[in-house]
Structures are given as C-alpha cells and as structure tokens.
Amino acid sequence: xxxxxxxxxxxxxxxTMLARDPNVVIFxxxxxxxxxxxxxxxxxxxxxxxxxxxxxxxxxxxxxAMAVGMGVYGLRPVAExxxxxxxxxxxxxxxxxxxxxxxRSGGEFSAPLTVRAPSGGGIFGGQTHSQxxxxxxxxxxxxxxxxxxxxYDAKGLLISAIEDDDPVVFFEPKRLYNGPFDGHHERPVxxxxxxxxxxxxxxxxxxxxxxAAIVRRGSDVTVVAYGTMxxxxxxxxxxxxxxxxxxxxxxxxxxxxxxxxxxxxxxxRCVIVHEATRTSGFGAELSALIQENCFYHLxxxxxxxxxxxxxxxxxxxxxxxxxxxRVAKALRRTMEP
Amino acid sequence: MASKKPQKADDSSxxxxxxxxxxxxxxxxxxxxxxxxxxxxRAGQLYGMGLIGGFCHLYIGQExxxxxxxxxxxxxxxVVTSYRDHGHMLACGMDPKGVMAELTGRAGGYxxxxxxxxxxxxxxxxxxxxxxxxxxQVPIGTGLGFAHQYKGDGGLCMAYMGDxxxxxxxxxxxxxxxxxxxxxxxxxxxxxxxxxxxxxxRASATTELAxxxxxxxxxxxxxxxxxxxxxxxxxxxxxxxIRAGKGPVLMEAKTYRYRGHSMSDPAKYRTKExxxxxxxxxxxxxxxxxxxxEMKALTEEDFKAIDKDIKDVVMAAAEFSQQSPxxxxxxxxxxxxxx
Numbered sequence: 001x002x003x004x005x006x007x008x009x010x011x012x013x014x015x016t017m018l019a020r021d022p023n024v025v026i027f028x029x030x031x032x033x034x035x036x037x038x039x040x041x042x043x044x045x046x047x048x049x050x051x052x053x054x055x056x057x058x059x060x061x062x063x064x065a066m067a068v069g070m071g072v073y074g075l076r077p078v079a080e081x082x083x084x085x086x087x088x089x090x091x092x093x094x095x096x097x098x099x100x101x102x103x104r105s106g107g108e109f110s111a112p113l114t115v116r117a118p119s120g121g122g123i124f125g126g127q128t129h130s131q132x133x134x135x136x137x138x139x140x141x142x143x144x145x146x147x148x149x150x151x152y153d154a155k156g157l158l159i160s161a162i163e164d165d166d167p168v169v170f171f172e173p174k175r176l177y178n179g180p181f182d183g184h185h186e187r188p189v190x191x192x193x194x195x196x197x198x199x200x201x202x203x204x205x206x207x208x209x210x211x212a213a214i215v216r217r218g219s220d221v222t223v224v225a226y227g228t229m230x231x232x233x234x235x236x237x238x239x240x241x242x243x244x245x246x247x248x249x250x251x252x253x254x255x256x257x258x259x260x261x262x263x264x265x266x267x268x269r270c271v272i273v274h275e276a277t278r279t280s281g282f283g284a285e286l287s288a289l290i291q292e293n294c295f296y297h298l299x300x301x302x303x304x305x306x307x308x309x310x311x312x313x314x315x316x317x318x319x320x321x322x323x324x325x326r327v328a329k330a331l332r333r334t335m336e337p
Numbered sequence: 338m339a340s341k342k343p344q345k346a347d348d349s350s351x352x353x354x355x356x357x358x359x360x361x362x363x364x365x366x367x368x369x370x371x372x373x374x375x376x377x378x379r380a381g382q383l384y385g386m387g388l389i390g391g392f393c394h395l396y397i398g399q400e401x402x403x404x405x406x407x408x409x410x411x412x413x414x415x416v417v418t419s420y421r422d423h424g425h426m427l428a429c430g431m432d433p434k435g436v437m438a439e440l441t442g443r444a445g446g447y448x449x450x451x452x453x454x455x456x457x458x459x460x461x462x463x464x465x466x467x468x469x470x471x472x473x474q475v476p477i478g479t480g481l482g483f484a485h486q487y488k489g490d491g492g493l494c495m496a497y498m499g500d501x502x503x504x505x506x507x508x509x510x511x512x513x514x515x516x517x518x519x520x521x522x523x524x525x526x527x528x529x530x531x532x533x534x535x536x537x538x539r540a541s542a543t544t545e546l547a548x549x550x551x552x553x554x555x556x557x558x559x560x561x562x563x564x565x566x567x568x569x570x571x572x573x574x575x576x577x578x579i580r581a582g583k584g585p586v587l588m589e590a591k592t593y594r595y596r597g598h599s600m601s602d603p604a605k606y607r608t609k610e611x612x613x614x615x616x617x618x619x620x621x622x623x624x625x626x627x628x629x630x631e632m633k634a635l636t637e638e639d640f641k642a643i644d645k646d647i648k649d650v651v652m653a654a655a656e657f658s659q660q661s662p663x664x665x666x667x668x669x670x671x672x673x674x675x676x
Contacts, residue, residue, distance in 0.1 A: 025487065051487065057517070062476045062510030069480020069494075072465055073415065075487060077480075093507075096470045097477060105458040105466070106449035107672040141673050165675040254674070 004200040005192040007177040009151035010040045013158035018048045026053045028080030064090035071111040084119035085128045098167040099142030114161045122175035127311035132276035137169045138252045144168040145252040149230040150197035156207030173227040182235035183323035210254035218245035221269040229273040236327035261293045268299035269334045278306040303330040360634040366565045370400035373424040375651045389440045396424035398595035401621035403428040405568025409576045417465040417478045418497035420455035429462040437658035445661030472505030479511040482522035493521035501532025512553040519584040526589045533598040534606040550587035562590030563619040
C-alpha cells in the first residue's frame, strides 16, 4: 500500500494498464510531454514512450473520433479531454458513433474507449472550467458514465473502464485531485494522506462498474450522491446529527439501483445531491426511479440539492456550490413530520 | 512522433505511374461496376415498391471511384465511408444478399436489420461502416490509420467522403493529425458536384478540393473519377506512397451521381442537359465497355453472359431481402451495452 492523492491514483491506474496491455494508448492535449494540466499523466510518456503516451492538437472532436477508430481496430484508447467543459465539440462522435456502433452493427463492432475529463467546480474556474455535464451522457444509451470520489475508487474504476468493452466517460471531480473537499471552503485544505481511501495498492486491482458504495451507514434518511458531493453529504450528516445513510454511486450508468432501493425502503426518506444544474439533472432520474421503486415506503417527499440553473458564476462560487449548509437544510426538511 | 518534414510536392495531374492493367483485371472492373449499378437500380425499385423504407442513397454514376481504388487495396486494409455506402460494401466483397436484406430491415441483413442503408459493417471484409453523420467517418478513418501504424500491420485506411463532408471541421482536424504523425490513410473526396442540392461552387470557397491538402502538408491528387483506369492508376501511386511510410494522401475524384441525393430529391438544382451529357459522354461503365471492345477482350456474347450473371446475383439478393424474416422483437434491446 502507498498513500496517493487522486491524481496519483489515476496516474497509477494508467501506468498499470500501459504495462499490462500493449493495446492501451493515452493521448490528449498536453498529456505527454507536459504530463497533464492536473498532472494525472505525469512521467507516463517518459516511462512508456512517445508512441503510447502522446500529445494531440487542440481538436476534441478529432481526438475522440480517433479513439473510436482506434477502438474498433482493437486498441484500448484512453483519451483525456482537458476539462469536461471542452467535451462539447466531441459530442457528435460520442453520441452518434461511439455509443451506437454496437447497436447498429448488430453487435459486430464496439468502441472500447475511455474518455477522462476533469469536471465540477470549487476552484473558481468560471463557467467554462467548472461544469458537471454528466447528465448529457447518462441520457445517451450505449455509454457508461463513471465519477469517483476518492483515490482508491478512482484507480480501481479507471482500470475497469479501460478494460470495459463499451465506451466509458470518466469524470474526475477536479476539486478532489489533491484532497477530499466537504464544501467547508473556509477551512484549511485537507490532504488525502489523512484518509483511509488514500491507501492505494501499487499494482493491478479493479472496482467494478455498476456497484455503489455505502460510505456512511445510517437509519434516518438515505443520501444519494457522487463525486465531490459524497464528502459534502457526510459533512452535512455530521453537522445535523441526523443519522443519514450516504450512498456513493461511483457509476451513474450502469446504476446500482438495488443498493439505493434497499436503503430507501429502510429509511423511508431520501435526499439526492449533485453539483450539476437542477433541471434535467441526474437527480431527476434518480428521483423518478426511487418513486417508482419505493413509493409505499416513502415518508416524505424526495429532496434534491443541486447547483442552480445558472452558468457557474465566478463571483458566487460558494452560493452556487451545493455546500453542507444546503444539504443540512434538506436533511432537516425531510425529517419534519 | 511529430517530425519536421520537407514540404510535400503536390501532384494535381494524378495517376500516371501505374502499369497498364491487363484485360482480365479490366473485365473484373467491368463486372464490379455493373454489379453496383444493377444492385442500386434494384434497390431503387424495391424502394419504389415500399419494400425499403426511410433513407436510401444510390451510388449510380460513381462506380469507377470505389472500384478503381479498392483494386489497390490489400487484405488487412480498412475502409470507412459515408451514408452512400452500398457500392463500397460490394466493392469490399460483402455479400449482396446481406446488404440488400439490411436495406429491407431483415434479420439476414449485415446489422440484423438494426442499422439500415447507412449503417452496415463487416469485420471480415475490413469495412468499418456506413456512417450517417456527414463527415463523422473521416476522423474515425484517421483513428483506423493510427491503429494500423501502432500495430505495425502494414495496413492502411481508405477514408471516403463526399464534397459536402469536405467542409466539415473534423476533416481538417484529421488532415492535420494524419500529416503530423504520417498516418497511413488515403482520404478520398468523391466530388459528385452536389452536397444534397448545393453545388460545390455554392458551398466551397475553393473548388479544386484536393489542393486544400497543401495547407496541412498532405500530398494531394486529383483524378477523373469517371475513368476507372485513371482512378486505379492514381490509387496505386497513392497507396505506394502511403505504404512507404510517407504519410497520408488526399485524393479528389471528380465524379457525378445520376440519381438524386436520396430517394426524395426532385433534383431541381441541376439541368437535365447536364445530367444527360454526363451519362452520354462520361459514363464509367460504357467507357470501359468501349475499351474492352477495342481491345477485343470481350465479345458481344461475353457481355451478354456477364449481364445475365449479374442480373442473377442481384435477383437472388432482392429475393433474399424479401424472404429473410423480420428481426425478433427482442433484438430491440440487444447490443446496447456489452452483455
């Protein structure tokens, strides 16, 4: 075991897979020589060579289209989109090509590619460096969507994503690269080293896609979250003294609905938390599923705590970010008789 | 990987280096072009009869392009193209029955009826689709080229597109990356003069399309796409260059489609005279037939026998496409994610 932050754990996942599978190639803007804006690919080019870890032009559509072509021909491309906010020029390739090749070829072809993209706010990135666009991708059948919340999961999930025969969009909450963040921005930054999830094995292991984790057991209310919001939810539970059960989804598609349903049937109450904007966010899907599956067990309305339906505002970073105070309020509301 | 390279010479004449094809090869070209034409005519009829629904883009008139170029391919090469793809599939050796049955949406089709006219594939024949988004196949071809180079398998990718696709941004992302990394890709622009109903002159700021390769230091060629021998000669030159590791080639094949963009095209954007002149003076099949007669390679009886053989193949495909069952309703839910 070694102590790693999330960027180091992701680096270790790619290093491990480059060593294990000669078909794995890593590319994107500034991932090679420079080692990535967030250092996730640092030293990989030096170690594995310029043919396997390389820089591309700034051309997101071309990058992901290349990955489709490489994937159908038997490679395991791992492409980085430098910020999730830059992924939109590549939506055509992800939606119309990567996600749909398997279906429209009657199962003959698939595009086993992994797209890594830092997402989310909390770093004053303004509206083009802070977005959480995951719901756009969960809406597209044929894609898998993964969002880790800690170093151990990040490495294990990324390895699963690279080994998966379907295209996987892998969002990395950028505020979590260097330490967990519970939304208490006024407090000093905590390093990952203080947390058990920073204990990461050096070599190969995987965390399966489609399996949620219960990160805090509780009996009063179920909180469903992913990414940065897992830490916020735990902090909110501690603030309120409400005995919340916090579920970290880890993957949105495939979704571990069984774990959610079992928990909500037990607690009878549910708060859904995500950083992305509210309308048509993934919380809306979760809310509908929970209502369909747990209707007779619900003792109060399902609460959603989300980003506002606005662009990410530089000046109002902490008003927009659904921090522990807002989650705590929702927890208290849901507990009202 | 990124190399500083000398500026590449452009070759706008194109296609003079290949040695003369022999009579057998020309007869083969004739049969392939005729098969495509008869297949497409039959597909048009089935469409008119309501047996093919939705979208159907016929390749009639352009046969020399894909036949001449695929004659330059080797086993292990890959092909990717747009939605006007029936001719490419036949030229890749795919079974006409499977193609026609996909057009009718039957279980015996290449995608088991789930793809349709624009979306068919064959791993066996190295055919990577059939793509319905204009231009989207081009950077996928770049990725295929990358994979050939990475695996060192000696293969190359033929990435076909139309003149309409040639104004898509991702085409230029592709040319840049392929040139930067010397990828083994032959980009073929089948310039049939109209992107749906918009002529090249009304859509493209520069109309000698291959010359755009200069901007990316990509070797460029332009060829008469109505002359299968010229296309084949240009193809050999391009393929030799690519296989030598010198990088990609951009080739414009000037061609013409006789039918509308799709089946619902009144074709008011061009004159009957223009169309009739192309058919009368530049038809690729008539042209080769004349050559074969002059060479005394085939007799009138031989031509009749070829006509009959091809008619039989196309009839069998049409028959199969109507007799193959509809896909099982359960197929709706399969092949979305890996099982």
